[in-house]
Amino acid sequence: MPDGSTPTPASPSRAVRLESFGGPEVLALRDVPVPQAGPGQIRVRVTAAGLNPMDWFMTSDEQTAARFGLSLPCGFGTDYAGVVDQVGDGFTAFAPGDRVFGGVLSRAIADHVIIDAAGTIAHGGQAHHTPDGVDDRTAAVLTIAGCTAAAALAVVAPAPGDTVLIGGAAGGVGVFAVQLARRAGARVIGTGSPTSARFLRDLGADPVTYGDGLPDRVRALAPDGITAAIDLHGTETAYAARELGVPDARITTIAGQIDGITPANGADAAPGALDEIARLVAADELRVPIAATFPVERIRAAVELQAGRHVQGKVVVEL
Structure with missing residues (x-):
């Protein structure tokens, strides 16, 4: 059983899913089973996700997706921020209620994501403590x-x-x-x-x-x-x-x-580089311009704007 977890939500979790590869038109918000944190994992209730060119590039066609280890059906988005709401046995670095941010390849835009203790962004996901003074919208675009x-x-x-x-x-x-x-x-x-x-x-x-x-x-x-x-x-x-x-x-x-x-x-970023960036943001020594924020129900419009490559700053999806 998870250690120090909150009760599993009774309602389904939502996630942006792709059932075919392509552009923003293939993105859909679906109800999915609520994932459970196993040993050495945490579950994060995602509140915001940041968009990156890699998100739509690597899901644009089957050949590109395969280079990133993606197959259908799959999720979408990599940067996230939120709150830990379930902790699996043996994961001591985080506790329920901790604010976190990080990356999890092509599955970040969902109500809940599972992160492995020893994971990487590409395999299992990564989590970092969100510093005081950094809101979730900002934390969601850092990774x-x-x-x-x-x-x-x-x-x-x-x-x-x-x-x-x-x-x-x-x-x-x-x-x-x-x-x-x-x-x-x-x-x-x-x-x-x-x-x-x-x-x-x-x-x-x-x-x-x-x-x-x-x-x-x-x-x-x-x-x-x-x-x-x-x-x-x-x-x-x-x-x-x-x-x-x-x-x-x-x-x-x-x-x-x-x-x-x-x-x-x-x-290949140096260990600690991301935490140092978050520290600079918290200290108001680094600005993070947010160009636009969309509710998750408007995921297609958000990706269309970001994919236009003329956005000044970052685009955020809120859940």
């Missing part, structure tokens, strides 16, 4: 974006005196990468659409419009050159950085592959 930004910065190692070009700087990962690079003492130039310029300035970046002619526009902003680059969208920023003389060792990508350039993966 994938925060870990990815931390991993990208670890590749290029920004420091005082650096000028870092960040592609896709107004997006979900970009808002973390810009601020963390600024905290490291670097100047940041961030690519975005013309409408994102004010948003990027507020984050601490000098805005530059993406697209044809990017290297020339960057030269005008940084006549002494740039020293590092992080491409959070594709490969345009990485190739521009090469043209501007940045060595491959100080360029990284997260969504594109270029021979000679080391890609960044959130799974």
Whole structure:
């Protein structure tokens, strides 16, 4: 029997499910059995879930889903925040009532999720204590974006005196990468659409419009050159950085592959990186812009907005 658990809810649990792969139109909110925490597990009552590009990318077709170990029927969403409401035998790190946040691959948007004590985001899920002062909507968007930004910065190692070009700087990962690079003492130039310029300035970046002619526009902003680059969208920023003389060792990508350039993966973030990001948020030293919040019943609209790739900040689904 679970140790220190609350009674199992009498009503069914809800979860966003896919019975076929595809776009937002295949997402459906279904009643499902209430999951039970076994030994070495906790159950979390999810209150909010954050959306990431990987969520809809990896469920877009059968071949992509298989690369992530997903098969039908499956859930949706990875980032979550909520409250522990059941603790299995042998799991002592959490107690009922603890506020937690973390990641659980393609099953976060549900009333209840099960997390393994020794799990990872991809296998069994991960949980972290939510610091006081961080609300659940904010906690629900930290995991994938925060870990990815931390991993990208670890590749290029920004420091005082650096000028870092960040592609896709107004997006979900970009808002973390810009601020963390600024905290490291670097100047940041961030690519975005013309409408994102004010948003990027507020984050601490000098805005530059993406697209044809990017290297020339960057030269005008940084006549002494740039020293590092992080491409959070594709490969345009990485190739521009090469043209501007940045060595491959100080360029990284997260969504594109270029021979000679080391890609960044959130799974490679240093131990403790996510907890440090949460601490900075709690201390008001790191801003987490929430672009939009949707009730779970409007999951399709939420994913359509996020998948448009023009959101400034993060999109949250509330349960």
